[in-house]
Each structure stands twice: as C-alpha cells, then as structure tokens.
Amino acid sequence: MNEPKNLIVVDSLEKLQQLNSAKRKDEFQALNIDDIINNPSVLDELEYREVFFYLDVTIQKKKNMDEIVMMLQVRQYYILDIQRYFDIDSLLEFPAMVTYGSIKSVAAKKQVDSLFNNEVNQIVKFKLFKNRIATTQAINRLSINRAMPVVLGIIAAAEKKILDFSKEDYSRIGVEYSYEDAKDIDKLTKLAKVSLIKVFHKSKFKDEHRGMVEIILSTLQNPQTKHIVKDIKRKTEEVKPFAPLVTSRLQRNCFYLFGLDPMQTISICEELCNGIVIDGVKTKLITSPFTDSHNIADEAVEEIIKSLIDKFGIEYTLMNKRKFTDDENSTKEAIRPLHFSNKYFPKNLEGKLPKLHLEVYKFIFYRTLATQMKNSIYDVSKLIIEADDIELTANANKLEFKGWEKLDGYRQKTSESDTDYREQNISFPKNLFIGEVLAPIQVSDFKATDKNPPRYGKGRLISYLVDTKLCSAEEAPAVIDSLEKIGLTTEIQHMIHPTELGMLVDGIFTKYGELFKEEDKLRDYNNNIAMIKDEELEIDEVVEEYKSLVQDFEAVIGYEKKEDMPDDWMVEKAKNIAKFNGAILSEDNPMFLSRSLILAYINAKDNDFKKVGKCPECKKEQVIEDDISFRCFSKDCKFRLFKQGKDGAKGGIEGFFTNFGKNILKDDYAVLLGTLLKSNGKIYFSDLVSKKNTTFGAYVVLKKNTDYNNWQLGLSFPKSKNATIKDDLKIENIL
Secondary structure (H helix, E strand, O other): OOOOEEEEEEOOOOHHHHHOOOHHHHEEEEHHHHHHHHHHHHHOOOOOOEEEOOOOOOOOHHHHHHHHHHHHHHOOOEEEEOOOOHHHHHHHHHHEEEHHHHHHHHHHHHHHHHHHHHHHHHHHHHHHHHHHOOOHHHHHOOOOOOOOOHHHHHHHHHHHHHHHOOOOEEEEEEEEEEEEEEEEEOOOOEEEEEEEEEEOOOOOOHHHHHHHHHHHHHHHOOOOOOEEEEEOOEEEEEEEEOOEHHHHHHHHHHHHHHHOOOHHHHHHHHHHOOOOOOOOEEEOOOOOOOOOOOOOOOOOOOEEEHHHHHHHHHHHOOOOOOOOOOOOOOOOEEEOEEEOOOOHHHHOOOOOOHHHHHHHHHHHHHHHHHEOOOOOEEEEEEEEEOOOOOOEEEOOOEEEHHHHHHHHHHEEEEHOOOOOOOOOOOOOOOOOOOOOOOEEEEEEEEEEEEEOOOEEEEEHHHHHHOOOOOOOOHHHHHHHHHHHOOOOOEEEEEEEEEEHHHHHHHHHHHOOOOOHHHHHHHHHHHHHHHHHHOOOOEEEEEHHHHHHHHHHHHHHHOOOOOOOOOOHHHHHHHHHHHHEEEEEEEOOOOOHOOOOHHHHHHHHHOOOOOOEEEEOOOOOOEEEEEEEEEEEEOOOOOOOOOOOHHHHHHOHHHHHHHHHOOOOOHHHHHHHHHHHHOOOOOEEEEEEEEEOOOOEEEEEEEEEEEEEEEEEEEEEEEOOOOOOOHHHHHHHHOO
C-alpha cells in the first residue's frame, strides 16, 4: 500500500505545472478546486496526511475552500502564501497553518467589528451631528473599529500632556574638581593623569528659591569648606545586544533610521525575502518579514559564530546560543539574513542593491550578528561628595568593553530612540578613595528648562501597541493609518497629532464609553480571540459581551435607532448618483441629516440608470449601461467593459464575438453581461468558429486580466467532451 501524501488544492493548470517542477513533488498529490467542487466523489477514496491550499483566493474560491474543508472534515489545514515567496519549494517550506479554531476567531472578530461599524460608529456620528460640532463631510468619513478608541486615546492623552504642560526654568548647582592621579602615569608623557570631575546638587531650584541658591553657592565657594569624598560605589553593568528583529520592531527602527513608513519597510523586506537579482542570479537575502518570534535557527547561529570569529576573534564572540525569550523552540524565526559568508556582508553588496534596500539589509545584517556578540560593559559607578552637609553626586557611564557595540553600535542605539543612553566617557579616577579631600576649581549655577512630554511617532506607537499586546504587528500599522485616513489624526514632521475631530471623538468615548478606551479591556478581547482560536471559548461569549457594552453606550448617550439619520451607504449612494450626473452635493445639504430626504433623492434618481448586475470588482455597486460601455455605478471603481473598440476597431464585446464568427445584437449585450455577472455565470455556445474555420463549443465567461488589471470576456471549456450542458446556460435560451 502506498504511503499517504499531502493533498494540495490548486486553482489553475499553471499551478499544477509549478508543483510538478518542485523538488519535493513526490511528497504530495494535487487536485484542481473546480474538479473537486464539480465531482466531490474524487475525495471518497483519497488518503492524505495534510491538506494545503494554493489559490489566488477570491470570495467565491474562499467559499469553495471552506466547502472542501467541511468535506474533508479537517480541523487544520495550510495556506501556501503566494505573495511572500518567489519559488514553489520556498512556498512549500513555509506554509501558514489555518485551524478550525482560527476560522472561528476570524468570525468572532468580524462580528465584533460589525457591531462597531453598524452600532458604535452610528452612535458617535449621532452625537457629533446632534451637537453640530463637526462638518457633515468630516462626520461621514468616520469608520471606527475595535482598537481605534484605545489607540486614539493614547495619542490624545499624549497631546493633552503637552497642552497642559507648562515649561518652567530652574537652576542647578554644579562643582568641578581637577584631580591629579600620581599613581596613574601616562605612558607617552610620563606625567600623572589629570581628571576633571563634575558633580551636581540633586535639587532643581525655581526663582523663588534664589536665596537658597546663594547660600549654597557661598558655602561651596568658602575656602574653609572641605569637599570630602563621602562614598564611591564602584559598579559595572553589562548591556545585552538588542533582541533579533520581529516585524513591529523592524518597522519602528526603519522609521527612525530611514524615515520609512511601515508599509514601505515591508515592501522592501518582501523584495529582499523573495529574491533580488545579484550578479545575474535571483538571490533571497532575508527570512520572512512577517514574524513575532525572536528565535534564530541553530544552524544559522553556528554560521554567525564562525563569521564573528573570522572578523573579530573569540574575544568578541559568544560561543553558545544567546536566549532572548522563551520561544527558542518556535518553528518561526526572527527576521535575519540567510547568508553570513563574506560575499553577503553589506559592504560587498554595495552597488548591487538599491540604496534603501542596502540600508535596510545592512541594519538587519548587523543587528543579527550582534545577537551572538558578547555583552558590552559600562562603568556605572556613583560618586558622593559632602561639603558642610551639602551632598553632591555624579554617575559614571564609561564604555569599558565594546562587546556587541563594536558592530555598528551607534546606528543600533539611535534606532531605539526611547532608550536612554547617557553621555559616555564619564568616569572617576581609579585611586580616588573615601575620605579624600578635593579642591574645587569652579562652583557655579546654570539655567535649565523642563523638557516637553514626548509625542508618538509611527515607529514608537507601533512598538508600544505590539509590546503591550494591544495590537498584532500586522494590525498596528493598519489601525494607525486608518485613524489618519478618517481624519482623526495627522502626521506633522513624523509625529502623530490628534485632529480637532479626533479630540472630539476621544472626548465622546471618555465621557460616555470609557470601557471602549481601556487598554486592559482590549487586551482581554485579544486574549479571548486567542482562546476562540484554541477552541477554549465560544464566539457568543465574546460577541454578547460587546452587545451589552454597545447597549450601555446607546443608553448613556441617548441614542435612538429610530432617529431620522441616514445610514452610511445612503450617504455614499447619494454622492455617487450626484457625481455620476456631474454634480456635487454640498456637505451641509439637509438631506445628509434626514433618512427620508436622502431615500427620496436616491429613489427618484436611481431609476434613471439601466442596471445590469452587481459589480465583480468592488462587489458593492451595480453595473450600469451607458452609450459606449458597461461600467460600475461608483466612479471610484475601475470596472468597465466596452461595447466595441475605439474608433470602430475590433475590441470590446463586439470584437470578442467577431473573432469567433458570432454576431450578437447590441441590444442583447446587457442581457448577456447580466447572465455573466451572476455567481459562476457562464454561457455555452455550440457554434463558435476557430481561426482554422472549424466549429467548436465552449463557455463564454467574464474574467479579470491580472496583467492589465482590467475585465474582459474569455473562453472556458467543459471538463469532459461528454459533459451535459444545462439548457439555461445555452445562448439560445438566454438571448
């Protein structure tokens, strides 16, 4: 008996051919998704280990995929992600697992998102409309999901701190000593080394404390005052290298270092991952940029260690694998280079990669090498001077051993802008001892000012959301971008500011829906979604909780669903009708505040258009007919199918049928296209004529040309020559 193989479900002959060219082709058997749907019995005798799907997933194919999952009764399967890998063997090596629980978790999120889109969103709009505190156009742009109130609250809170902050000048007192260490002789000059020691009074003195400042200065400057070393706390501190890169941290770093927004970073890294042509060979340079794991494979660690020994010696190399988190056994890896030989060092790729690609690769490369270098060591000693009961202190911060910081350390640290690296090379003489009396060379006071509270940049905010488990690495950038898109935030000099509307919306949640803003509440929600994914919690338990929260929100705010407020789709529909007729509706038009008025406008105007069927591109609006084409009612949608080519040339519907010896009346185009727009729509012609003047039968279908991103007619052939063609699919029964 043959050993069961993996089953891979595909959606095209091209993908079957790709699989047949794979090195691992003996490990699987492949079936076309249409063959399974049309003939489910092919699964009856099937024996398999694992199930994989290798599809360009449309809504219809997703339905078919779910149907096959049910047929096979599998509780987990895999998706081969064609967007992230450039060859079939890489794709087979890194499939994404999908479980029955993960399907349920997505369903739960969709139901909660629907509550926010259909209920919370309308309640907020109602409040803004009722109080006339924003323009109609701005209000109609709002689309709020589960995470937005929390993220907006974080941004607004930072802004409030800045607005409420009042800068105050203050005085600090400092003393400098010159210390000649006779026991520490400079080898070059043969002279004792002289150190400058700076210490400070711990207090910040405001203007009203000026008298106290004068007293302290007078005491410290008095020749009779002894400045005695009260204590020296000698201490060193080891600083580990930063952890291997995950998606959110990489996005943040590239924002600070290169000014790249999150999606630009991912786009560059996908190219580095999928392969770039170097010296005529397409070469993958890094692992997948989509990961939350800090793990580096053992074999990669061995390569890193060998490379570091060759470049820097054992002195700087950590010989055992460094552990950063508890996910070392994860099958996923951190974002890292795939090669560590001299050929792939960044300096040897200069001129072979685009400039930004090289910079990002260089950062990933050195960040990864640093993970296997020894800790850097800092002198962090503390010195305390006492002068007539006045205490002065200073902290050392001198780099004693570079360790990992030998590797592009400056760029590593500047990319982590919230890390406080103090001024370096501050140290105290080695022979300074407790009880020693020092002579001051300068005693002074100086002015200083409180620093403004910090705002969030995109990078810092992404890291905060991911590190605090408020959003996943992929969700965080999307939420931040959505807030800007709907006008609640804006970006100025790489810093995120809430808009006036953003502050108003945040105020509504603060006053009436505080639970929607609580970070712990969002974390609980994310944990519950994870539990649904692990099949430890049911969908209803999460959804019902949010239904209750929404009802409380409605009650507190005084919202009634029967209010004469139009739904979002009504507003969008009215705008599209006006735009199609070459008009623009003013944002203050009364109909935007009245459900009855806007419906009357839609009903009056909507009948002016000849509708053919639902648009296959946006899947929202109707396809309508004009003089020269069939097009989506929404002018923002790109669907369009011309009736004939330009200036009478062969093309469009007319040209397609002329090529196959058919003359379809123009009056029948709308009926024909209407049939094709139906789910799985296709029309069978038994008398098409080939270029060789032979007659053949085939289906005419409507399909999207992905090369040119447009829609066109095409042919599809029955799976079998003996296939039975249903009467209602034949052209003579349709036209």
